[in-house]
Amino acid sequence: MGATGTGKSRLSVDLATSFPAEVINSDKMQVYKGLDIATNKITDEERCGVPHHLLGVIDPESDFSAANFSAMASSAVESILVRRQLPIIVGGSNSFIEALVDSDFRSRYDCCFLWVDVALPTLHSFVSDRVDRMVGRGMVDEVRDFFHPQADYSRGIRRAIGVPELDSFFRTESFSDDVETRALILAEAVDRIKTNTSKLACLQLEKILRLRNVKGWELHRLDATDVFRKHGGESEAAWENTVSRRSAAIVSRFLFDRRRVAYTGSALGMEGSLMAAASY
Template sequence: MQISLSVCKQTRPLLHFPANAIGQLHHLRKEKVVVVMGATGAGKSRLSVDLASRFPAEVINSDKMQVYKGLDIATNKITDEERCGVPHHLLGDVDPESDFSPANFRSLASSALESILHREQLPIIVGGSNSFIEALVDSDFRSRYDCCFLWVDVSMPTLHSFVSDRVDRMVERGMVTEVRDFFNPDADYSRGIRRAIGVPELDNFFRIESFSDDEETRARFLAEAIDRIKMNTRKLACRQLEKILRLRNVKGWELHRLDATDVFRKRGGVSEAAWENIVAGRSAAIVSRFLCDRRRVAHCGGTPGMEGSLMVAASY
């Protein structure tokens, strides 16, 4: 199944917030921040854009490879079209040769948060690098911000099949040529964007192909490299899930789990409807209650009928 991010229209209006509604949340004790988590391929980017179509929001990327400039296909960056006009921060901004640490992320993400809140927008942090999110939240973050954690979960067998198919689509889009143009036999592959899955696997292929004129041999080595990319992507998904479970079960983070497995098992319009009902709609209702529950309508610039709107939102 291929999940599309290209549909930018708001499929179901959620709340009719007054223009200054997010700004009036400053009256609450803490600022509000939404964090979208999940393994690679689970649909985190799609959900963040869906939420930003329903709330006045901007996105902060927390994927440690997508912060770097370049290799947009290999790192699976969300495209300009898929962003649907939603502002994204820390996406393709960092020098690909540099190391970007969790401490670097904490500093830049904090600055982006303040900037977004200053514009009276809702910050949505999204990405699969849980070490970055943990470094941010485990600082003095919780003393200043109230967090809503959304976890998009997909059963591993289903997700493994999806990410393998996704690698094939990335190859079709030109990933091999993209990484070949970035190839440097003398580069340090232990730092920067060269740690991204797909780069070291194809590096081995590029070194081999330079010594072989036989097309069949080169095709076999390329196929082996692609298989390694798929295997390492599946391993990454397992590690990401383990970290999320540790944050929930050991560190006690309260995560709203959204099981998207059925979405990935369906096709076409049925899949789109399932995403809306199971993931997007439920997430929007959770965020709605998080931002402005019925006990705090007055703080949210409430108007007659606001409470009823919240109750409708909660029924998704």
């Protein structure tokens, strides 16, 4: 778990290439088909051959609830365990994770929670730069394909940050030939996307702290702030040392602790006996 932009998807692939694992997406916007740039879906190349579930599979016009996620994620976990693989649940939608864990899930599986954290001032700066990169990759054209004058921004994939913010630009674009006016409105829309993404990060952090401090979830906090403050090889080294290796060690202890093995009989040999729901 972790706020938007903290590196959750990257870590999930790191772990899935260190252990025999498959990834289950728990981001409520990334479950939908389409808007790959706007929803910041992990690319095929970035997946490194790791199987991903619940990623870009739901009709963009439909609603997908926490209950829907719980049912589909539970089914995916069962299928992954049958293949003797480790299920890794990854995403920023803490309401989905909470609904899943609060179902009968926790009574069936042991869970290891990894929380990737980045200091908010550092994260806000990164998020702003990331939005600029998304625009450069074609986000505006991508969202334009989903624009409709009577669109309902409270349903389906149109709830995603980046879609309602661009509405005024597309409306102006349809009747104004003034290049400067259109550029100004687009810049304002991009600023709103950055602001709303930063607000989302704050809300996600608040929910994570509630899960830890109020509900008593045992979360392994991974401070990735230095990764975002450094550049090039230093940033890569910081990620490897402070996030990737430490996470692998935590998951390894979770799976292979002798006391657990003695209690269950085997680490992954008994279906449902052990599972790392590393939701980050």
